Amino acid sequence: MTQISKAEATRRKILETGHALVLKKGFVGVGLQEVLKASGVPKGSFYYYFPSKEAFGCALLQQYVDGYLALMDQLLAADLPDGRTRLMRYWGAWLAGTEDPARGWAEDCLVVKLAAEVADLSEDMRLVLSEGTEALIARIAQMIAEARADGSLPGGAPAPGLAQMLYQMWLGAALLTKLSRDRAPMRQAYEATQALLVCSGHSHIHPDPEED
Amino acid sequence: MTQISKAEATRRKILETGHALVLKKGFVGVGLQEVLKASGVPKGSFYYYFPSKEAFGCALLQQYVDGYLALMDQLLAADLPDGRTRLMRYWGAWLAGTEDPARGWAEDCLVVKLAAEVADLSEDMRLVLSEGTEALIARIAQMIAEARADGSLPGGAPAPGLAQMLYQMWLGAALLTKLSRDRAPMRQAYEATQALLVCSGHSHIHPDPEED
DNA sequence: GGTTAAAATAGACCGGTCGTCTAGTAGCAT
């Protein structure tokens, strides 16, 4: 089976190198030539592995969200004291990545880097990212629900809305951190998250927009 | 003095057209040629008005933040029933722009569109945007403080931190809205904002990260 | 070992990139 995986290995190598490059320079900011050279793959080979740059971008994003979601599931399956700990461990990872302690994983987030660029550029890429975040938010909501079920978190606003709102906040925090080169927004988000989860019983976040 | 303003008018025209184009296609995604053609300005003239594409980008962003901040000051100076109304009017503008009702102004925000791209691309552009958001957050904090002073909003978490947290949330909401083509995140942000402003007395967002 | 199909590559293609340069026009002051 090494023959099959040989091609797959090359494909993966391109994707991997592409990820790193795109994270730094954006999608349109990176040329195929650059990716290929960095991957040690000859230029002519690109269209053997991908039908177009856009398809390459989709694969890149798909691989990323798959990996991310898998990590989430791993966290969901991990046995930890309670649901609240699990949830806060997730947010903590935004601040400081699981392996690399200093560099949080917010600076490595492709959603943060590419969402705005991709949204107007390619419908296919947009969809991959959009569905990815949707699935992610669903998992966060699940975490909240479980934490409430085991009593480690008080009830309050509906979990799905709260999850979305929290994710939004962290997304914005990551963007602002990227922009200001200061981690204060991330810390702010962490503290706000704690506060919101505990006292969300008071703040009614309900899904009807009826009010003046 | 029409001579001076003639050149200035052309410069402004380039900036204006550039704004629209960049908003759709990103900064690196737009070529000078395209901007110039759309502006009706010949290609050779560009380097008379701007020393480089980067400088053009800085001017573009500077013009944008100046305009935005001016709009904020206008809102701050407007006489409205109370501070809370003023503040919520600001957030309301994110949802539905002042003039164009359907299309909220979140889709037209250059910070949302360019922050991630510019942060790694150009230090100069990054700084313009970063200082812009900083000033913006300060004005939001001021609004919160004034609303508390006139009694239309209860006290609670320190205004600067709250302002930053709210802005982050809206930034993330705008990004998610751009990505999903669904305004639900924006509505979510609006409701969460109301809840947070009113019940922030309970949720202590204090700047010490001491707890298990 | 020779045939054949698939995997992988080389390199040309055309158009666009930013930026430079020189020649030229318009408008005003003296």
Place this chain on the structure above:
DNA sequence: ATGCTACTAGACGACCGGTCTATTTTAACC
């Protein structure tokens, strides 16, 4: 009118963008 500056004009260079066709290398099979 002359000279001077502000501004326009577009060709030009070197390079890089994504894409494609033709070609070579590799492996499989009998």
